[in-house]
Amino acid sequence: MTDNGDNPTGGTEFRHVPVMRDEVVSVLSEVPDGLVVDATLGGAGHASALLAANDGLSILGLDQDEQALSAAGARLAPHGDRATLRHTRFDGLADEVRALGHSRLSGALFDLGVSSPQLDHADRGFSFRNDGPLDMRMDRSRGRTAAELVNTIDEGSLIGILRRNSDERQAPRIAKAIVANRPFASTAELADVVRDAVPAAVRRKGGHPARKTFQALRIEINDELDILENAIQQALDLLAPKGRCAVLSYHSGEDRIVKRLFRDAAGEAPRLRPELPLPPGSEPSVRLLWRGAQRPSDAEVERNPRAEAARFRAVEKLTEVA
Ligand SMILES: C[S@@+](CC[C@H](N)C(=O)[O-])C[C@H]1O[C@@H](n2cnc3c(N)ncnc32)[C@H](O)[C@@H]1O
Structure with missing residues (x-):
């Protein structure tokens, strides 16, 4: 590995390309x-x-x-x-x-x-693409997990998090579906419920329909x-x-x-x-x-x-x- 920063770090374990x-x-x-x-x-x-x-x-x-x-x-x-x-x-x-x-x-x-490994390693629980435990803590030694948050929060507060942290326009629909379908244990369960909650026209637009929800929860969990x-x-x-x-x-x-x-x-x-x-x-x-x-x-x-x-x-x- 050279030290020019373009190469991913840490071999197969930690691959993050520094931006700009x-x-x-x-x-x-x-x-x-x-x-x-x-x-x-x-x-x-x-x-x-x-x-x-x-x-x-x-x-x-x-x-x-x-x-x-x-x-x-x-x-x-x-x-x-x-x-x-x-x-x-x-x-x-x-x-x-x-x-x-x-x-x-x-x-x-x-x-x-987040770093790329946090997103790519399914066991970190940040990813709506790779199934893993619904965790999302950058510091796994403390704090509540994303599962603990979504399984206990009231609907109004969840709408607030989705709006404040990722400008999610579908926040009321998504929050309602999350509350109706909990408890959640895995990222895939949550991503599926969010995908089904948004209108078909929004689903067809670019990007995964759960991207903003995952971003908003991650920001909340880590006090970003x-x-x-x-x-x-x-x-x-x-x-x-x-x-x-x-x-x-x-x-x-x-x-x-x-x-x-x-x-x-x-x-x-x-x-x-x-x-x-x-x-x-x-x-x-x-x-x-x-x-x-x-x-x-x-x-x-x-x-x-x-x-x-x-x-x-x-x-x-x-x-x-x-
Ligand atoms: C985008 S990555 C940084 C990548 C780095 N510049 C590089 O070249 O490899 C962001 C890092 O910041 C850490 N991080 C995010 N919020 C933090 C906070 N509030 N306190 C300390 N570390 C934080 C994450 O754990 C992650 O490792």
Whole structure:
């Protein structure tokens, strides 16, 4: 296996192709020497490419999935003590940085969502295509499973989850069918009920009719949106002058949060009275490295269809923060 990040990691066990790898490395290698947090280490495809690109950097890699950490540990071993790995949710970012003896970060990367092995390994229970136990926990050492959630939640709350986490238009029909057909133990049982619940016209449109339901449940089980804002804010607060924070998101709920946080930190939030000075405390602390979100190239999407939904945003800490 080479270290160029294009190869899947961990042989047959952990295959994840890092999305927009060259763009991420180019943004995060132009930072002051020091520590970069990879808050979603996965198989360390981005992290290993970044360490190879800039020998002034070391990496603190966080992941709540122990399988990912074990694959990442093997991949980063050649970099010795330039890589430190921690099993934690990314809202523990600031504590982990300080525990390592650092008070500033040169960079931070959030490559959100699931890794390919989480989707591909049926036993993880994320997949509507491969039958497995209805689990969906990234951290299998704690928390409720997706089965526990769907088997106990009331219909109204389920509709809320489907709408909030994946803009599912068929939320009322799907929630009603789930409540009427439970208990569920496997992903296939759930996928079949969702498929049968949606109108035939929707079934005929592209994509699996259970895709959004599975996405919404996964986000709920792993608290994906609730802790995101807090974690990115921790990273922004810790950035050294000219340090950079880069985020890859894969659905509109995530991207909305990232866009708003970056816009606010850059002092670019829409203002009712733009002619007035900014109120104290709301002066910009970062600059947007580009406007809008970058997207993967057509060639990358062709090579790796899972890159298709990616939206890439990044900011740089100002040298003079008011
Ligand atoms: C898209 S993958 C990252 C892939 C990685 N960039 C690579 O190149 O291999 C996302 C990873 O983030 C982890 N993850 C997602 N949410 C997390 C959270 N709140 N805290 C810690 N890890 C998280 C997942 O377990 C998964 O391994």
